[in-house]
Every structure is written in structure tokens, then in C-alpha cells.
Amino acid sequence: MKNKIREVSVLFIVAIVSAFLLSFVYKNTKPVIEEYASKTLNENLLKAFPDSQVHFETVKNDTLWKVYKGEAIVGIVFRNGRRGYSSLIRPIVGVDSAGRVVKILIPKEGLAETPGLGMKVTEGWFQEQFSGLTLGEIWLRGDNENGKIDGITAATISSRAATAAVREGLEKFKCYLQGGVIEGEWYVDDLIQLSGVEDVEELIEDRLWKAKDRFVYLSYGEGFISQVGVLVSIWKDTVLAIHIQCPEEGMEETPGYGTMVASIEFESRFDNVYIGDIDEVDALSGATMTCEAVKKAIKSGYEELMGGSE
Amino acid sequence: MLQLSPAPHITSPKNIKKIMYGVVGALIPVLMGSIYFFGWRALFLCSLSVLSAIFTEWIFQRVTNRDIRCLDGSAIITGILVAFNIPVNSPWWLPVVGSFFAVFIVKQLFGGLGYNIFNPALAGRAFLVASWPSLMTGNWTPPINGTLSGIPVLDGMTQATPLSLLIMKPNLNVIQSLNSPTMIKTLFIGNTGGCIGETSALLLLIGALFLFIMGYADWRISLSYIGSIFVITGIFYFLGVTPVNPVFHIFSGGVMLGGLFMATDMVTSPVTLKGRWIFGICGGILCVILRLWAGYPEGVSYSILIMNMFVPLLDRLQVRIFGR
């Protein structure tokens, strides 16, 4: 018994000492790390919207920024992701007030496309093609008559994904250029994005909407700490797309773990999934509870809302 | 003085040199065909590749003090097959590097002739595809004797093989032309875009027939490989999974070259009959999966390389020992 106490106390002391040491290091490095992060972000934003007189205001963390020149909004910068060949391609796109792409930037970091093929989306010549294009023109030449983008030879998937990420992001966020912000609940701007059209018919207040060719519903699931909201667009039995409430929109899951589910990459895992197969979607490691909450929200919302309306 | 040698005191007329040079001979008509379709550059690249293979082997055997057997024919086969697996307008150094990798890394470092796990030429091709993907998969020239065989030219995609059109989600017109009898005929003759040695199904079949008759290659592997591709794509065609018919599938791309000359490589295929059937069928299934659902248009080389890995396992499928 005495031995046991000794053993445990040694472990305890070691742990205490290491905790003190770590908190000291953390305290000293945190400001440096944060400063660097904001510096890089600012640099990237400036690359996407090169104008020395502007400043950026974050609308959604890591996703949307408004660009101010003095008091006036002169454009937006957004970041939108689309799955490429083997990773999520997330271009940072600067848009001027006319809805024209100023510049795009696809950072190498976190990108795992095939070197020499898909990785070429990070090359200047590819990104420069986007400058000055409007919504209808952001297509690969082969895919659309108005397309003005030359794909990368032998890397169609990656170039198509990069192009689509820019186009879809532009479509999604262009409302911020007119009138500024859409007022209302957290899901309102995403509702427009998910319904595909601007005028939707509200079937059940704040819960269920009908668009031209799909339904959109809002549902909540019990997460690790809080309720997690999920906006789901669905047609027949197939989930078309989902949007998960992100921390900026009021989700209160464990930062760095639970909140990770509110990523475009995770959301894209639910694209075109049959409702019965929702459980098969891979969870994020470290955020099992929150992922379960999302899945539960999708399923329970479906049963509750769609069951009655059809 | 009497000589002492172990029994048996007579041997069959087959020997390594005959087998190897037999295979080289079987590849000659294909080479001549590709010179006809693609011009003299095909021969140029092929010679470079062969020289590089032989030279690499010679150097290695010289440096490591082994018997010099760089002219036993196996290096020549590897050289030719590496060249057959690259597009004709590749830079000159591509086949040289490919053959070097095939012979040095894949063959000699594993112990030389008979000890390599992977087919050297295919591994060489895989190396080239991974290292210079745009040169290897986006660099097609139409044969000099015609346009790309009557395929409607897509904007921005003038340079494509019939097979690589498939992965670009083509429209109905293209699919119709891919399914047409003219297309099949062109693919059979070989007057189409593709790697140097893979386009002409006819000439490849002639060469392979010679090998089968001489017993230098096993027809079971070829039959099971190509046959399973045909059957599976046939089923998928009727189910609507793949838009093109099975005949197109087996004549396009490298199925013929791979199934007739690469999968049948003695060193890297199983020794038992049962093993060979399984090898061929699984290889065919893999090839279809890779073709239809993987990133590259072609799946032949990887399907065979993957099956190569299973050969030691398949060799354990021993036929029942007599009386056991």
C-alpha cells in the first residue's frame, strides 16, 4: 500500500511539474503564434485583393471578409472549398463591388494534390486566368460554352474542383456585395445557398422551406456541450448538401475538436448521400460526439419534417 | 578423363536465350507497326530504351562483380516494353530513365533476373507516370496516318487517346463514336493515339500467338486477364455503369499489351495453373475498377503490379501432391 502511494505520488509530481512548465511555455508563445497567424492571413487577403489602401473585416472566421476602403465596402474576400483529386482545394478569392474576381490565391499549405499534376493549381498562370472574370465565365472551357479557364492537362479533376470552388463561392457570397448583410438568424444566408434560388416558400416557420426542386429543413442535434444546428437540403431520399452551424454562428462545441465538424470538408462528405446511409459517413476523429449530433439532427429532422409534408 | 555431370544427361531444346529472344521476336512486329503509325521516333525511343537497359545491367554486373549476362535478352525485353509504354512524343530521356529505373532498382537490386518481384517494365512505367505525369498521361500525338480516328475534337482536348476521353465525362456524340464499329476497327488495327506499343491489338495478338505456340508464355493468364475485363465491362455496359462496350474496353489502352506481354512475364507470374487463373482474373477485376473509378484513365499497369505482389501468396496454392 505504501508502495502504491509512493508510485502514484511520483507520477503526480511529474505531471504537476510538466503542467507548470507547459503553461509557462504556452503563455510565452501564444501571442507570437497568434501574431504570425494574423500576419499571414492579412498577407493572403492582400494577395487576393491587392490594394494598399483597404482594410479587411472578418464576417465569418476563415471564410468571409468584407473589404473596406475608408468607410465604403469595395468588395469581399471569401474562401470556399471543393474536394479535388485527393484533398480539399480552398481558393481565397477577392471580389470587387461589381462581382468581378480580382484575384485568386490557392495556398499550397494543406493541399495534397498530385505533385506535377493537380498541384499545378497553385501555379501563377492557372490562378491568373481568374482575374476579371464574372460568374458565368468561371468554367473550364470544355465544360461550358462561356468558360474561360484552361484546365491543367491531365489534371481535369483538380482544375475542375478549383474552378467550381471559385464559382460556387461567388454565387454564395455575392449577396454581401449588394446591401451588405442578410439580417436574421444564422442560417439565413446559407438557406439561400442551399435552396439554389432566392425565393423560397416557408412551409413551417423557421423549420422547413420549399425551393424549386428541393426541400430545405433546419434541425438540431444534442452535441457534446450544446445543440448543433444543421441545415439540410434534400430531394426525395437524397441529401443534396448540408451546412453545419459554425462557432461564429453560435455553435458551442469544444474548440478545436467539436467545432471541427463545421468545416466545408466535413460538410462535403454528406453531399449526395442517401438518407439511409447517413450513418455510414465517416466521423472526424476527436469529434465523434459532435458528428453523431449532426447525423442525428439530419435523420430526426428528416423523419419529423419530411414525413409529414410529402 | 571422364566427365561427371548430374542426371538428366539430356535436356529439352528450350533454354533461356531462346525464350528471351523469342519474346523479343514476338515484339518486333508490334515495333514495326508503331514505326508505321508513329514514325521513326518510335524506333529511336525504343533503341534508346534498350541501350539504356543493357548498359545499366552491364554496369551493375560489372561493379558488383557478377557474371555479365546483360545480353541474355531479358534486358532487351525490358527496354522494349518500357519504350512501348510511353507516348511517342516524349523527350528522349524519358525511356532512358525509365529503363534505368526498371533494370537498376526493380530488377538488379532485387537480385537480378528471376528474383524481381515486380515486372521491371511496368514498374518503370509506374515510376515514369508518378514522376512526370503530364509527359506520360497528357502528351498524346495522333498517329501520322490520320486524325484521332474520327473522334470529334473537343475544345481544348485535341490531344487525347480514345480511352482518356472516357474519364473526361464525354457527351453523347463522343460516346456514340467510341462505340461505333469504325472505332473498334481502328483500335484493332492500331491507327490511333496511345503509347508506342499499345495501340495495335492485331499485331500484339500475332506476337502473343507465337509465344503461346512456342510455350514461351502462358495463354491462361492472358485469357483470364483479358477475358475477365471483357466479361466485367460487358456486365457494367448493360448495367449502364460504363458507357462504352466491352470490345472497346479490351482493345483500347494497354489491355492487350499488358495482358499478352506483361502479365505473362514468367518471373512475376505464379507457377501453378490454379494460381495463374486467379492471377489473371483478379488482375482483370482490378483493372476494370481502376479504369472506371480511379484518377488515371488507364488501370492496366497498376492492376498487374498489384497482382505481382500476390504472386508469392498464389504460389502457395500448391496443387495437391501426388498421393497426399
Next chain:
Amino acid sequence: MKQTFLDGIIKNNMVLVLAIGLCPALAVTTSAYNGIGMGMAVIFVLVFSNLLISLLRNIIPKNLRIPIFIVIISTFVTIVDYTMQAYVPPLSRQLGVFVPLIVVNCGILGRAEGYSYKHPPHYSVMDGLGIGLGFTIILFLMGTIREILGQGVWLSIPGVFPGFQVFGEAFTNSSVILMILPPGGFLAIALLMGLFNHIRMHK
């Protein structure tokens, strides 16, 4: 002491002889700079964890030694991680998850268990230095091979120095991409291991 140090570099080389710690060796060695960075991080963790474990070797109870080792090692790893994030962020981004993963690098736990738990502090520090240096050298060599063949440059530091052009512009434009892909890591490690064994056997 000197022998301990040299053994750590050659006779007990972590990658080539003991074949442990291969995961970071394969994953981060796409450039020589990355290799050095990873190596330095490992040296730091190894030396300090060895030292501490050796100092505490008479206090640490046998039954609980593994958890205590892990706590000590992970403390130093986290220190390295924060420090790198703060002062060499590009390198930290490049090495990514492999810095935190030093915790489970079996090389470090292996030395703690196999050496410093049984030897006095000065020997343990020397062992940590030697093993760490041996690891760094191999990572540097692998990084060199892969970077030169795969990218045509040598010792490039992201954002600071573009690297030496080794074979000229033409080669850089059509370098052997395979070498900076995962198979290239395996190839490089296999070639180095083969060469090393060849030299050892024929000495």
C-alpha cells in the same frame, strides 16, 4: 562517453540499424531543411528526456515507468511544438502533425526504456546526442536525396532561400516528382539502408 556518442550515430543508428522512428523519417524528408528541422526537434526532446529520466531513474517506480516516460517526453515535445510554431512557423507548417507525433516516436521511448533508465545522466545525455545526431544525419541525407532529385534544388528554406540549383534550370522543371511523393521516401530509405549495410559488411 565518446564511444556512447559514436555508437548512437553509427552502431545504433535509429533509422538504418534499429529501423525505428521511420514514420517521421519517411514523412517529413521531402527537403533537406525539413530533415534538419525534424532532427533538431528530436535531438532536443531526446537529450532532455534522456537527462531527466536518467536523473529520476532511481525515483521512478518500475510499474509506472512508461506513463512517466510518456509524460516527460510529451512535455518536451509540446515545448518544441509551441516554440516552432512561434519562431519558425513555416517549418512548423511543413512538419505538420509529425512534431506532436514525436511523442510516439518509438526511438525516444526506446532510448528512455533501453538506455537512460539504466545509465547515469552524463552517459544518457551523450546517448541522446549521438542517437539524435545519427537520426538528424540520416534525415538530412534522405531529405537531400529527395529534394535534389525531386525538386532539383538543395537546402531550400520556404520563404527565405530558394535553394541551390543542383542540375540547372532544365532539370528543376522536369524533376523526378516521385522522389518527393511517399514512394520516394521508401526508395531513399531503402537505398541508404542498403548502402549502409553494404559498407558495414565489407569493412
Next chain:
Amino acid sequence: MQLLTFKGGVHPKYRKELAKDSPIKKIEPPEFIYLPLTQHTGIPSKPIIEKKDEVEVGMKIAESNGKLSVPLHSSVAGVYMGLVNWPHPLGGRKEAMKIKLDPQRTFEWKEEERDVDLFSEDQIIEIVKEAGIVGMGGAAFPTYFKMKVPPDKKIKDLIINGAECEPYLTADHRLILERAEDIFKGVEILKRVLNPERVWIAIEDNKMDAIDRIKEFSSSYPWANITIHETKYPQGSEKQLIQSITGKEVPEGGLPFDVGAYVQNVGTVIAIYEAVCYSKPLYERVVTVTGPVRDPSNFLVPIGTPFEYLIEASGGVFGGTMQIINGGPMMGIAQVYPEVPVIKGTTGILVQNEKETLEREVSPCIRCASCVDVCPMYLMPTEIYKFIELEDFEKAKELGVLSCMECGGCGYVCPSYIPLPQHFKYAKAELMKEKK
């Protein structure tokens, strides 16, 4: 006409035409005869005469020395010169009884014919043992021992092996042509002892004249079924012959009577007949001398005659002797000394001149699997060979190396000229050592 056959096997060049048409000639004995004490599988015989003793033809000079042993008889009349250490055709030097010929005393075996019906089965077996008869197809297994079938095993198929599958050799072929009736008489004796349900006489289709000759007697001996076999090596191997005829496989490590079969070579059958009916011991046998000799022939040779004497008798070699082989080209053993004597199991002597001797440069195995395809025992020689090279004999055993009968088929087809049978012999020897 349906040809019977087995799975696997090879088709070498047979070259039987060399000696096929040469009738069996009785040869004059040489001056010295060497009779090794080990002429059969089993324990060596024990000499029972003293040095300088006079010996007669057919006189017992050494006796059976244990269960698996047979007596030895002098093949000439002369004087016993004592034991010498003499080359043995199966390799090495072994003890042999040296006999000097007395040319004055010529001799022809002239015992009265005896009625077989007088003897009981046990007596017949005893006669066979005393006559020193061993399997004459090459294996040299004591025949009396083989005839003592365990009482719980019933012989259903008695197979007379006339499928002389070794290339070049024609001794059995000539025996069938010249002494067909004796064969039938010998089989009748065997039939009495073994009491089989069926009797088969198996001959390959490259010996059609022999088949015709046997068929001439089919009316007098209606119990005999003649089976015609595909000319394929090793058709004459015991297990393959049983498989060809009955479709049954002798179990691994088992004996033919495990599947109710009994195989006996035609030469042995004649020896049994002579021993039982004429009380003639086994002191001479038919040997084919062939290859690039001027006059390839089939000799009736006193056992103990040196090889070189027989090669001389067939006219000598042209092209320079490079290799003298005891037996045929597939399984025969190359000899170091030309003076080795003929023993009871010597089926033939094959000579090879410089042109025919193989210059084999061994290449690495390319896994062509020819050996796997031809192995009549369904082994994987290429795999077994790999393990033997690594000295992993246990693994080789697992893969069935002990089933290998060293027929040489794999070595014949190997395009890399790897002496596979040699490796298997080595592995089997090593495994035997371990067992001990």
C-alpha cells in the same frame, strides 16, 4: 485405340532405334569379374567362400545377410581372388568379390524343367530369394520381399511393366520380343503367389512390335490384359503406371499394395520363371550398350562384367568418350571409372561423346514453371529448389521433396539448366541424416 497415360511427364528424344533391332547376344565373359556385395537395396550380402576357392557358374558365393538382403551367385566358373575395393556403378568404391575366369570351363545352364505346381507359395518365395532375384528395372529391390504381401492387403491388379520409358534403352523391349512366352509363364507363377483379380501387361506405343508379339499369346493366356500407353517419360515408373491403369494414386509414403496393385518388370518376371522352373539363379542379365558406339547392342551379360569390356564389345566409341552412364540419360549415373562392373540393376550403359555431353551453363531460375507442369508427382520443383538453396530442408519436406522420385523430368525441361534432381537428392539425403 485409347492410350493410357498419367498427368505431367516429358517427351524427350527417345533414340531407341539405335539398339532396338539388335537381338540379344550372349557375350563371352571377360578375364576378371567383380561382384559388388551391394547389388540390391538393403543390407550387403555376406561372402561364404574363401580366397582361392574354385567357383562354378550359378554357385552361391555370398548369402543373404538379414531381412532385406539376397544371396549372390558367381556368374562365371573360375577362382575367387578375394574381396577388393572396387568402383560401384551407384557411386564410390565398395567391397566386391573378384573372380578370375577359367576359360577352360565353359558352361551352359542345363537344369531340368520343374513343375511349378509342386511348390507351395511360400516355397516359391523362398526359391526367388535363394536365386538372388531383385527388381531388374533399376531399383534392385529384393523381389522375394516384395512378393510377401501383408495378409491384410489384397492384390487386385498385377501389372507387368513393359513400358521401358528411359530413352535409348531397349533391353526390356528385346526381352518381350524374344521371350514373350517366358514372360507369360513367369506371370503365371506370380499369379499363383499373389492371386490378383486382374493382370495387366503395360507397353508404350513406341513398341508396337512388342505389343503385337504379346498379343499373339492372348488366346493361350486369356487372363492377360494388354494395355497400350502413351510414350511419355516416366511412364514406366511404378506409381505412374498404376495411375495410368487403375486411376489410383499410391498414397504419399505408401507402397503400391496400399491401392491393391503390384508392379513387376518383365526382366524380373523372366528371372522368376527361370529360377522357379529351372532353379537358375540370377547371375546374368540383359544390358543395352548404346550411344555413339559403332554397334549399339543388347547383350546378355554375366553380372560383374566391367563396363569398358562391354563398350569395347559393341565396337568402341566414336567422337571421344566423354561420359559413361549407368542406366539411361534421364536417371542414369555418370561414372568416374570405366572399369565399374554391371550389377543386377544395370539396365543399360549409355555412352556420350564430346558432342552429346551437355555443356551446361546454369542460369538463374526465371520461374517459367516448366518443371511444375511436368512433375508427375505434382510437386513445385522451383519452390522446393529455393528452400534447398537456403538449406531449409524442413520446408522442402513440407512441399513434398520426399515424394520426388528423381525421374529427372524437371531437370530435362529446365531452360536455366538447373540440375534440380541433384538438389532434391541432396535434400533427401540431408533429411535422412536428420532422421537418424
